[in-house]
Amino acid sequence: MAETHLQATAPDRGFLTPREDYSGLFSWIFSTDHKRIGLLYFWSIVTFFLTGVTLGLLIRLELFLPGKTIVEAQTYNAMFTLHGVIMIFLFIIPGIPAAFGNLVLPIQIGAKDVAFPRLNLLSWWLYAIGAAMALGSLFSGGGAPDTGWTFYVPFSVQTTTNVSLAAFAVFILGFSSILTGLNFITTIHRMRAPGMSWGRLPLFIWSLYATAWVQVLATPILGITLALVLVERLLGTGLFDPTRGGDPIMFQHLFWIYSHPAVYIMVLPGMGVISDIIPVFARKPAFGYKAIAVSSIAIAAAGSLVWGHHMFTSGMSDMAVLVFSLLTFVVAIPSAVKVFNWVATLYKGSISLDPPLLFALSFILLFAIGGLTGLVLGAPATDVHVHDTHFVVGHFHYTMFGGTGMAFFAAMHYWLPKIYGRMYNKRIATIAWGLIFVGFNVLYLSMKVVGMQGMPRRYYDYIPEFTRLNQLATVGSWILGIGVFLMFFNLIRGTFRGQPVGDNPWGGATLEWTTSSPPPTENFEVDPVVTHGPYDFKAAGIL
Numbered sequence: 001m002a003e004t005h006l007q008a009t010a011p012d013r014g015f016l017t018p019r020e021d022y023s024g025l026f027s028w029i030f031s032t033d034h035k036r037i038g039l040l041y042f043w044s045i046v047t048f049f050l051t052g053v054t055l056g057l058l059i060r061l062e063l064f065l066p067g068k069t070i071v072e073a074q075t076y077n078a079m080f081t082l083h084g085v086i087m088i089f090l091f092i093i094p095g096i097p098a099a100f101g102n103l104v105l106p107i108q109i110g111a112k113d114v115a116f117p118r119l120n121l122l123s124w125w126l127y128a129i130g131a132a133m134a135l136g137s138l139f140s141g142g143g144a145p146d147t148g149w150t151f152y153v154p155f156s157v158q159t160t161t162n163v164s165l166a167a168f169a170v171f172i173l174g175f176s177s178i179l180t181g182l183n184f185i186t187t188i189h190r191m192r193a194p195g196m197s198w199g200r201l202p203l204f205i206w207s208l209y210a211t212a213w214v215q216v217l218a219t220p221i222l223g224i225t226l227a228l229v230l231v232e233r234l235l236g237t238g239l240f241d242p243t244r245g246g247d248p249i250m251f252q253h254l255f256w257i258y259s260h261p262a263v264y265i266m267v268l269p270g271m272g273v274i275s276d277i278i279p280v281f282a283r284k285p286a287f288g289y290k291a292i293a294v295s296s297i298a299i300a301a302a303g304s305l306v307w308g309h310h311m312f313t314s315g316m317s318d319m320a321v322l323v324f325s326l327l328t329f330v331v332a333i334p335s336a337v338k339v340f341n342w343v344a345t346l347y348k349g350s351i352s353l354d355p356p357l358l359f360a361l362s363f364i365l366l367f368a369i370g371g372l373t374g375l376v377l378g379a380p381a382t383d384v385h386v387h388d389t390h391f392v393v394g395h396f397h398y399t400m401f402g403g404t405g406m407a408f409f410a411a412m413h414y415w416l417p418k419i420y421g422r423m424y425n426k427r428i429a430t431i432a433w434g435l436i437f438v439g440f441n442v443l444y445l446s447m448k449v450v451g452m453q454g455m456p457r458r459y460y461d462y463i464p465e466f467t468r469l470n471q472l473a474t475v476g477s478w479i480l481g482i483g484v485f486l487m488f489f490n491l492i493r494g495t496f497r498g499q500p501v502g503d504n505p506w507g508g509a510t511l512e513w514t515t516s517s518p519p520p521t522e523n524f525e526v527d528p529v530v531t532h533g534p535y536d537f538k539a540a541g542i543l
Contacts, residue, residue: 014421014518032117033521035419038102040124045099046488048090048131053484055083060443060477063470066462073460077146078161080458082138084149085166089173090131092404093262096269097215098127098180100411101208103419105184107512107519108202110193110528115186119179126176133169137162148458150259153240153251157232164233167226174223177265181215184208193511195530202510202534203292207272210296214261214268218304222258225251249314256307264303266400267367268296270407271338274360276534277414278342280508281357282349283543285535288341295334302331312380313387321380328378335371339364355429356506359410362437366402370395373448388458391451394444402440409436412491414506421517423501424494432490435483442476509533509540 015035018027028036059079062069071079102120106113114120138144141162147155151170156163188201188209201209229251231237238244240251279286286292308316308324316324342364351357373395376382386392417423450469455462462470504513509532515524532539 014516015521016420016518030121032113032121034102034106034114034117034120035519037120037124038099038104039419041094041102041127042099044124044128044131045091045095048086049095050484050488052083052086052091053481055079055086057477057481059083060474062460063462064474065471066464066467074143074146076460077458078138078144081145081148081166082134085134085145085170087400088149088262089170090127090134092266092400093177094127094173094180095266095404095408096273096411097184097208097211097265098123098176100273100408100415101180101184101269104415104512105205105208106187106191107515107523108205108510108534109188109191109196110511110524110530111187111191112522112524114183115190116183120183123176123179123183126172126179130169130171130173130176133165133172137165137169141165150255151226151229152255153229153232153246153248154242156229157241164230167229171223171226171230174219174226177215178219181212181219184212185216188212193528193530197530199290200530200533201293202272203275203286203289203296204269204272206293207268207270207275207296210300211265211268214265214300214304218258218261218265221254222262225254225258228254249311252311252314253307256310260307260310261300261304263399264299267403267407268299270363270404271296271299273407273411273414274342274363275338276508276510277356277360277410278345279535279537280506281352281354281360282346283352283507283537284345284349285533285537286341287344287347288337289533289535291337292341295337298334299331302327302334306331306378309378309383312383325378325380329375332371332375339368354413354506355424355426355433356410356414358430358433359406359413362433363403363406363410366398366406366440370398370400370402374399386451388456389451390447390455390457393457394447394451397444397447402444409433409487415512416491416495417498417501417505418512418517418519420495420498421500422494422496422498423505424490424498428486428490432483432487435479435486437483439476439478439480439483443473443480444476446470446473446476504542507537507542509535509537509542 015033018024022030028040031037058070059076062071062076102114141164142160143162145163145166146159146161147163151163151167188205228239232239232241232246236244238246240246240248242248275286275292306324306327308320309328312321376386377392377395413424413429446469450466450473453466455466501517503515503517506513511528511530512519514528537543
């Protein structure tokens with residue numbers, strides 16, 4: 001399908017052409033163009049993602065055999081801490097909203113930019129400063145942090161490693177997230193093109209809108225919590241440290257009040273990407289548009305009330321356990337609404353198995369497996385059995401990597417041809433997808449099984465009975481790693497040397513496909529007027 005839309009000549013470079021006021025690197029780092037800021041986020045996030053992948057491969061290599069394999073225990077603790085901090089705070093949380101939200105949101109609603117372009121640039125600078133501080137914690141103070149990405153007390157207030165700088169880095173990153181959320185909420189409310197009613201918003205925009213509210217309302221709680229950890233470490237206030245009369249359980253409540261809603265900051269934008277991709281490659285309007293849109297808001301609301309299921313083994317009343325367990329099961333309902341509507345959209349569609357759809361289908365399967373195994377953790381009786389085992393690690397990666405990661409990959413293959421005006425090699429992209437899918441399941445399914453058998457998470461060593469499954473998981477990580485690096489090689493090559501594409505290589509009906517590839521600086525040569533829904537292919541003249 002797509003090849004018929006490819007151009008024979010090189011595309012106009014659009015917004016990629018340097019402006020007169022700055023040149024070179026400065027034309028990027030001082031730009032207030034939302035697309036340039038989106039690309040700054042994108043390449044920063046990809047760099048940190050590959051760093052996190054490398055650390056993950058080293059962690060799996062260390063666990064290939066019992067005892068020491070490549071590093072000492074303290075180095076292992078630092079590796080999984082930094083792997084978690086990078087992947088959570090520098091990749092998964094900002095990944096889709098900051099990168100693809102900035103790239104696509106204003107174009108999809110027919111705006112020239114976001115509501116506050118300078119605030120948008122400040123958000124990226126805060127992200128860059130926070131990232132530099134997180135990496136700086138490796139090489140300064142008392143050594144790399146070793147607490148895990150959760151910074152659990154009392155260990156995080158007692159360890160002599162450089163937890164203070166890492167926690168302050170996350171504090172800074174939180175401001176970046178809040179400012180992005182404020183910008184998106186205002187932009188969606190105030191800058192929609194004529195005719196772009198709420199009922200005509202693309203589902204990706206609905207997901208970003210729901211995410212932005214969680215960013216604004218929940219992120220300050222994490223910032224305050226980590227600020228209190230800093231005060232505790234520097235001044236010894238005794239708020240969380242039990243040796244000074246503090247309460248470590250209070251830290252867990254405060255941490256998870258943010259961090260469980262953060263799960264939905266991570267996955268909701270991914271769901272929006274999938275909701276946009278499936279109708280295009282099934283050549284059908286989205287089934288249940290209103291249900292998918294409302295379910296995004298429902299997930300954001302219900303997901304803010306389930307933090308307690310992380311603490312069933314920490315000690316709480318039976319009534320609290322019952323309520324949090326019930327709410328955990330309730331949040332599965334709007335998630336299932338999305339999955340059923342995606343499948344219904346595919347039903348009897350004219351399906352094109354291009355790389356974006358392959359990653360979207362992987363998202364549905366892997367996220368469904370992650371969600372179903374999440375019910376094991378939402379039920380108190382089974383949670384007690386698998387709490388803090390590798391089963392939780394497998395579940396978490398099925399949900400976050402299988403969900404957000406696959407959606408991020410789908411978004412890259414869907415929108416990068418639009419942004420750069422060039423197409424990657426689809427055959428190599430399909431091979432890379434196959435390697436990623438196989439390696440992913442070998443790696444994380446093995447983790448689930450060894451976790452069910454009782455292997456604890458975060459442990460440097462294990463008993464010999466767990467060796468075979470750990471070796472299988474490590475082999476899976478190698479397959480996954482080869483697939484990831486092949487995928488990025490293909491995308492980068494396509495970005496600079498790929499065949500030029502037309503304005504609408506996939507045949508989409510949303511507004512970004514009506515402008516040139518790459519888009520001009522102000523997105524549209526003529527201000528658009530919206531006359532049909534985002535997935536009405538007939539009205540858009542595509543079918």
